[in-house]
Amino acid sequence: MPVDLVAYSMPAREPPWQIDRGRALLEEMTARRSCRCFSDRPVDRQVLELALEIAHSAPSGANRKPWRFVVVDDPTLKKEIRIAAEAEERESYDRRMPRQWLDALEPIGTNWEKPFLEIAPYLVVVFRIDWEMSGEKRVKNYYPAESAGLACGFFLMACHMLGLATLTHTPSPMNFLHTILKRPAGEKPYLLIPVGYPADDCTVPDLRKKPLCEALQWNCSLGKQTNE
Numbered sequence: 001m002p003v004d005l006v007a008y009s010m011p012a013r014e015p016p017w018q019i020d021r022g023r024a025l026l027e028e029m030t031a032r033r034s035c036r037c038f039s040d041r042p043v044d045r046q047v048l049e050l051a052l053e054i055a056h057s058a059p060s061g062a063n064r065k066p067w068r069f070v071v072v073d074d075p076t077l078k079k080e081i082r083i084a085a086e087a088e089e090r091e092s093y094d095r096r097m098p099r100q101w102l103d104a105l106e107p108i109g110t111n112w113e114k115p116f117l118e119i120a121p122y123l124v125v126v127f128r129i130d131w132e133m134s135g136e137k138r139v140k141n142y143y144p145a146e147s148a149g150l151a152c153g154f155f156l157m158a159c160h161m162l163g164l165a166t167l168t169h170t171p172s173p174m175n176f177l178h179t180i181l182k183r184p185a186g187e188k189p190y191l192l193i194p195v196g197y198p199a200d201d202c203t204v205p206d207l208r209k210k211p212l213c214e215a216l217q218w219n220c221s222l223g224k225q226t227n228e
């Protein structure tokens with residue numbers, strides 16, 4: 001059954017306001033970095049909840065919002081997650097990752113140790129929901145991976161704009177999160193995002209970022225380049 005239609009409009013915004021706002025946003029967002037050294041300074045729960053509300057406003061396939069955000073702040077659970085993540089990461093770094101992958105990670109300087117999983121005040125574990133039960137019926141979701149990715153993008157941006165640091169973490173494989181957090185069968189671990197403030201002595205790798213001109217093309221057609 002189609003739903004009723006409601007009017008939709010946006011606030012009237014034009015250049016130069018759009019340009020100024022865009023530049024300010026660009027400056028703010030390019031200052032975002034993945035944080036691997038967190039402070040244990042507490043985060044106001046309401047601020048985290050606002051960032052999660054913003055994440056939950058993301059578009060989703062067939063409007064299913066096929067994601068679950070499991071917030072972990074219990075020290076015992078965090079420790080359990082750290083132990084399991086480090087066991088998988090140790091195996092990956094020592095045996096599973098091919099040379100090429102290890103070489104790609106070298107400039108970032110990561111290893112199997114993940115102390116931030118216990119130090120960051122919150123771990124937001126995002127699950128994508130491939131299917132769920134509606135009464136007795138198993139209901140499939142559409143584009144769960146793309147939708148969960150968008151929700152995570154909204155979340156990372158919201159945290160950054162609210163002054164909170166995050167890490168996009170993917171201890172691989174992540175099935176231990178399904179077990180530890182007792183998730184139902186249709187939910188698949190998607191990302192593990194520690195959230196908090198950077199430690200006072202936090203550093204990040206001085207990475208070269210691919211410029212937009214290498215990622216952007218206009219009006220592509222074979223044999224023709226128009227993005228000069």
Ligand SMILES: Cc1cc2nc3c(=O)[nH]c(=O)nc-3n(C[C@H](O)[C@H](O)[C@H](O)COP(=O)(O)O)c2cc1C
Pocket residue numbers: 032033034035036108110167168169170171204207
């Ligand atoms: C899908 C995805 C998975 C990632 N997994 C990890 C991870 O497991 N551990 C980690 O330290 N960083 C991880 N990162 C963070 C990247 O290393 C980081 O985004 C990249 O080096 C660029 O640095 P920046 O986020 O500071 O700009 C991941 C990022 C993405 C998007």
